[in-house]
Amino acid sequence: xxxxxxxxxxxxxxxxxxxxxxxxxxxxxxxxxxxxxxxxxxxxxxxxxxxxxxxxxxxxxxxxxxxxxxxxxxxxxxxxxxxxxxx
Amino acid sequence: xxxxxxxxxxxxxxxxxxxxxxxxxxxxxxxxxxxxxxxxxxxxxxxxxxxxxxxxxxxxxxxxxxxxxxxxxxxxxxxxxxxxxxxxxxxxxxxxxxxxxxxxxxxxxxxxxxxxxxxxxxxxxxxxxxxxxxxxxxxxxxxxxxxxxxxxxxxxxxxxxxxxxxxxxxxxxxxxxxxxxxxxxxxxxxxxxxxxxxxxxxxxxxxxxxxxxxxxxxxxxxxxxxxxxxxxxxxxxxxxxxxxxxxxxxxxxxxxxxxxxxxxxxxxxxxxxxxxxxxxxxxxxxxxxxxxxxxxxxxxxxxxxxxxxxxxxxxxxxxxxxxxxxxxxxxxxxxxxxxxxxxxxxxxxxxxxxxxxxxxxxxxxxxxxxxxxxxxxxxxxxxxxxxxxxxxxxxxxxxxxxxxxxxxxxxxxxxxxxxxxxxxxxxxxxxxxxxxxxxxxxxxxxxxxxxxxxxxxxx
Numbered sequence: 001x002x003x004x005x006x007x008x009x010x011x012x013x014x015x016x017x018x019x020x021x022x023x024x025x026x027x028x029x030x031x032x033x034x035x036x037x038x039x040x041x042x043x044x045x046x047x048x049x050x051x052x053x054x055x056x057x058x059x060x061x062x063x064x065x066x067x068x069x070x071x072x073x074x075x076x077x078x079x080x081x082x083x084x085x086x087x
Numbered sequence: 088x089x090x091x092x093x094x095x096x097x098x099x100x101x102x103x104x105x106x107x108x109x110x111x112x113x114x115x116x117x118x119x120x121x122x123x124x125x126x127x128x129x130x131x132x133x134x135x136x137x138x139x140x141x142x143x144x145x146x147x148x149x150x151x152x153x154x155x156x157x158x159x160x161x162x163x164x165x166x167x168x169x170x171x172x173x174x175x176x177x178x179x180x181x182x183x184x185x186x187x188x189x190x191x192x193x194x195x196x197x198x199x200x201x202x203x204x205x206x207x208x209x210x211x212x213x214x215x216x217x218x219x220x221x222x223x224x225x226x227x228x229x230x231x232x233x234x235x236x237x238x239x240x241x242x243x244x245x246x247x248x249x250x251x252x253x254x255x256x257x258x259x260x261x262x263x264x265x266x267x268x269x270x271x272x273x274x275x276x277x278x279x280x281x282x283x284x285x286x287x288x289x290x291x292x293x294x295x296x297x298x299x300x301x302x303x304x305x306x307x308x309x310x311x312x313x314x315x316x317x318x319x320x321x322x323x324x325x326x327x328x329x330x331x332x333x334x335x336x337x338x339x340x341x342x343x344x345x346x347x348x349x350x351x352x353x354x355x356x357x358x359x360x361x362x363x364x365x366x367x368x369x370x371x372x373x374x375x376x377x378x379x380x381x382x383x384x385x386x387x388x389x390x391x392x393x394x395x396x397x398x399x400x401x402x403x404x405x406x407x408x409x410x411x412x413x414x415x416x417x418x419x420x421x422x423x424x425x426x427x428x429x430x431x432x433x434x435x436x437x438x439x440x441x442x443x444x445x446x447x448x449x450x451x452x453x454x455x456x457x458x459x460x461x462x463x464x465x466x467x468x469x470x471x472x473x474x475x476x477x478x479x480x481x482x483x484x485x486x487x488x489x490x491x492x493x494x495x496x497x498x499x500x501x502x503x504x505x506x507x508x509x510x511x512x513x514x515x516x517x518x519x520x521x522x523x524x525x526x527x528x529x530x531x532x533x534x535x536x537x538x539x540x541x542x543x544x545x546x
Contacts, residue, residue, distance in 0.1 A: 016166075018154070018163070019163075019168075020152050020154060021154075037154050037155060039160070041164060041538075042163070044545070045164070048111050048545060052110075052111055052112055060546075
């Protein structure tokens with residue numbers, strides 16, 4: 001997957017975790033938590049969904065990389081670059 | 088057979104935990120001793136009528152889309168939609184004490200104005216109490232027990248109002264007599280007074296059916312008639328269970344909803360003192376089927392909490408049933424589009440578990456059930472219209488019934504007075520969920536299963 005495809009995967013996961021949020025004007029450089037209501041249970045689900053879908057293990061010390069869309073995509077790209085896009 | 092997680096008890100907490108784990112591809116086995124699921128909140132059919140046990144009302148009502156509310160968080164975690172539970176809000180409930188009645192609906196402002204009308208001198212204190220509750224984070228507090236009574240007395244000076252607020256909160260949640268931990272008080276204040284009551288048209292069956300379908304759909308395995316004889320452990324680490332049948336199941340970890348003392352007995356260990364940690368609060372409930380709706384008799388209340396004396400006592404009573412107080416609940420009195428097929432009124436009263444569990448003569452037990460049923464109904468019809476001429480069938484449950492179907496020692500509905508909020512035990516890989524972890528009620532139980540699965544089984 002390239003970076004844009006990873007971004008779409010993250011949007012799909014966010015949509016699943018927070019089905020009522022409007023994600024169309026998400027600012028990729030700002031923390032998710034400032035733009036939508038995500039508690040720690042929801043946050044764990046982002047990590048768990050990635051594990052379920054792509055078998056990527058994200059250690060707890062790396063969670064700070066998942067604060068914004070930009071940082072998440074940057075962090076995941078090396079891990080997912082050889083994975084085929086679902087789309 | 089090697090499982091990732093073995094869950095003991097297919098009640099609401101075990102089912103919710105099971106869904107989380109199965110969704111994330113764990114190999115999960117959910118074990119239930121009885122022939123059906125539900126635990127404390129179950130159902131049965133008797134003489135061609137459907138009965139619910141446990142469910143008076145689902146607390147924590149929230150409208151669809153109100154994301155911050157516990158109900159909606161729970162649905163998201165279980166990947167269910169709001170419509171799955173088909174919750175329908177209550178009509179109106181009340182707290183009835185001598186010379187004073189407080190009405191409440193799912194609009195908290197009604198209760199606020201009721202307090203201002205009946206207790207004008209307390210109105211300001213009540214508003215400050217509510218503010219303190221709004222600002223309190225019960226999940227961030229890590230200290231020990233704090234008395235809720237002491238907290239409330241910082242704001243309210245009228246013991247009648249204090250007791251009228253504690254009455255529904257204690258009745259619907261407390262494993263401890265007359266007072267409870269402040270964290271739990273805050274959670275229950277929000278869930279029943281601020282958020283309010285609802286019920287699916289089909290009662291608890293609807294919720295259980297949705298949960299078990301989801302669990303199986305995600306690949307979870309449910310074994311009914313599979314009681315656990317013992318939890319197997321070696322060198323301080325749990326690794327499996329032995330069933331009553333002698334079959335051995337192995338698992339990476341065990342999540343037990345059996346209760347704290349009940350679980351330690353399964354391990355043949357002493358984590359806590361049995362006497363101190365076994366609950367004392369139990370109930371007798373009569374369920375009457377009527378030949379007309381409660382509304383036809385002029386009764387529109389969803390849940391009526393009452394006390395015949397200003398000094399409300401919530402404790403193990405000195406008599407088989409406590410005739411000083413009770414709960415009157417009608418499953419018909421919700422805002423359903425169509426009336427329910429059956430008409431029912433439930434009367435619940437505190438009971439002395441010692442009396443009920445020591446009746447070994449079956450005839451004496453039956454006679455005691457009948458007499459208590461008569462007495463608690465006679466007590467209740469001082470508060471609500473007399474429905475006794477309309478009773479067409481009746482069933483009664485007692486602490487003995489609760490013990491038989493839930494395994495809770497003493498028939499203690501709300502379990503142990505000491506809760507294990509972290510869900511850990513002295514054994515590695517053995518965790519608790521459900522009543523004795525500390526979140527109560529139908530929504531609380533599911534949240535307990537979810538949070539313990541998240542904390543101990545998914546990382």
